[in-house]
Amino acid sequence: MGWIARGLWGLIAAKDPAVHPRTRLGRSLPLIGAIGGLLSGLLAFQYYNGNVPEAGSRHWMQVITCSVLVGAPIGLVATRPLLAWRLAFLSAIYTSLALQIQQGTPWPFQPVQILSYPLILAVVAIRHPRAIVVWVGVSAFLLVVVYVNPANVAGLLLLVLAILVIGDQIRRRREVQRELAAEAERTEIAQARRTVAEERNRIAREMHDIVAHHMSLIAVRAETAVYRIEGVPPAVAEELQAIAGTSREALTEMRRLLGVLRDDSVPLTEPQPTMDELSGLVREARAAGVQIEYSPAPGIEVPPGVGLAAYRIVQEALSNARRHAAGAPVAIVIFRDKEELRVFVRNEPTGGPPAPEGKGGHGLIGMQERAAAIGGTLRAGPAADGGYEVVATLPLGEA
Numbered sequence: 001m002g003w004i005a006r007g008l009w010g011l012i013a014a015k016d017p018a019v020h021p022r023t024r025l026g027r028s029l030p031l032i033g034a035i036g037g038l039l040s041g042l043l044a045f046q047y048y049n050g051n052v053p054e055a056g057s058r059h060w061m062q063v064i065t066c067s068v069l070v071g072a073p074i075g076l077v078a079t080r081p082l083l084a085w086r087l088a089f090l091s092a093i094y095t096s097l098a099l100q101i102q103q104g105t106p107w108p109f110q111p112v113q114i115l116s117y118p119l120i121l122a123v124v125a126i127r128h129p130r131a132i133v134v135w136v137g138v139s140a141f142l143l144v145v146v147y148v149n150p151a152n153v154a155g156l157l158l159l160v161l162a163i164l165v166i167g168d169q170i171r172r173r174r175e176v177q178r179e180l181a182a183e184a185e186r187t188e189i190a191q192a193r194r195t196v197a198e199e200r201n202r203i204a205r206e207m208h209d210i211v212a213h214h215m216s217l218i219a220v221r222a223e224t225a226v227y228r229i230e231g232v233p234p235a236v237a238e239e240l241q242a243i244a245g246t247s248r249e250a251l252t253e254m255r256r257l258l259g260v261l262r263d264d265s266v267p268l269t270e271p272q273p274t275m276d277e278l279s280g281l282v283r284e285a286r287a288a289g290v291q292i293e294y295s296p297a298p299g300i301e302v303p304p305g306v307g308l309a310a311y312r313i314v315q316e317a318l319s320n321a322r323r324h325a326a327g328a329p330v331a332i333v334i335f336r337d338k339e340e341l342r343v344f345v346r347n348e349p350t351g352g353p354p355a356p357e358g359k360g361g362h363g364l365i366g367m368q369e370r371a372a373a374i375g376g377t378l379r380a381g382p383a384a385d386g387g388y389e390v391v392a393t394l395p396l397g398e399a
Contacts, residue, residue, distance in 0.1 A: 007131030011139065016080040017127060029078040037075025044070040044112045051110075052099045062098040069094060074116050081123035085136055088113070088120055092143050106149035118163050125167025126174075137164045204261040212254050219247035242287065275300060275307040275334075278314060282332070285318050291329040292318075300334070302341050306394050309370045310334065310343050313378065316363045317345035317390045325350045325388060340376075341394045349386030367392070 021027045045067040052059060069091030073084035096108040107114070121140060125133045137160060144156045222244035226237045273281075282294045302310070314332060321330050325347045333344040364380055367390070371378035376394040383389050 003131055007129075007135045010128070010132040011082075011135040014082060014128070014132060016082050019079055033075045033078040037071040037073075039071075040074045040112050040116065041067045041071025044110060047110045047112065048099060048101075051101050053102055059099060066091070066095045066099055070110070070112050070116075073120055074112075077116075077120050077123050081120060081127050082132070082136075085120050085124050085139075088117060089139055089143065092117075092147070096147055106152050108147055118159070121160065121163050122167045125164045126171045128171075130168055133164055133168055137161065140164075200261045204258045207254065207261075208258055212251060212258075215247055215251050215254065219244050219251065222247060272304070272308050273311040274304065275302060275310055278311060278332075278334070281311070281315055281318070285322070285330075288322065289327075290318065290322055292332060293329065294332040296334075300336055300341075302336065302394075302396060305374050306341055306396060309374055309376070309394055310341060310392070312370055313343055313367050313390065313392050314345060316367050317380075320363055320390075321345075321347040321388070328387075336396065339396055341396060343390070343392040343394070345390040346383065347388050 019026075019029075021029065045063060048063045048066060052063065069087065073088040073091070076084040076087065092109060092113065095110075095113070101108060101110065117140070121136065124136050128136075140160045141157060144153055144160065148156055222240045225240050226232045232240075278294075279296055282292050286292055314334075318330065321328065328347045328350045330345065330347045335342055367380065368378045371392050371394060374394055376392060378390070378392040380390045381388070
């Protein structure tokens, strides 16, 4: 009963589904429908003038009204087929009562109505669910039974039924195709996620078995060196303890990273470094023996993403300076204007041959990606005097 009631209410008050055409022809359907409705109304008017007694005098208002009612459904069928059928149903009743066609036909309708009704029924069956289509069919059967010559009722009922069944099957086929396309898309997404998860697990496994193992050995050997080697000077012992502490911190960070790699459903909730922590990064580098000229500019406020990118760029630049220009002084300059934050890191010449410009490992690629991720740029390469420079320009607005 609920299905029947929903269908009846849908026939009376349901809205037509929105149409989103993708082709030029589809976008032109409302205009084409309007032109078709206007022409149909004119044809209906001409037909009534020739086949309705006294159409030009006493019944001229009825003729105009009926012509409009005949043409309007054709103008709406492309975009609002259910509303078009409601108007067609009402016009069939009104025209049969208002005007008496002189020509003897087995139905009180004119040719424009007879040709448009099957089209409207087909579009309704394609666009609307089966419950509404059933009640549309019932209303069409009612018109046929009441107004058509009994000798022609059976054939017209079969025609209406065939139109509705074919239209319903077309709608059902489209729904199945959409469901299959959605299922294929979900399967493809699931496969991609599975591939990413497998790759993440492989990377985590390699990092755990190789990198973490060697980092653990470094920490253990640095901590036990003072006990294994006799006569270690206090300064060397302190440096070994610092190396062991740094190694332990690196192992802790690596374990956190391995947890994220193995389970991407766990969000990264630890706070990310900001511009304010650059001073601590510089202190650690100075403690490791790097000569750094850095004058922090107090009061610089930047968005969190820009601050994180600046911190990571300086961190990687210092790491590269320690590896490739050991003992060379490093200068760090950071300043901002209204629209940009600029990061400048330079290490002085070491006396060796300069590195070729544009060559770099994963660190340089990572710096460039961090800058590009927020809409900035990064240039890294040897200077004219043999030093090496990293220059990043990070926009402060929306990337």
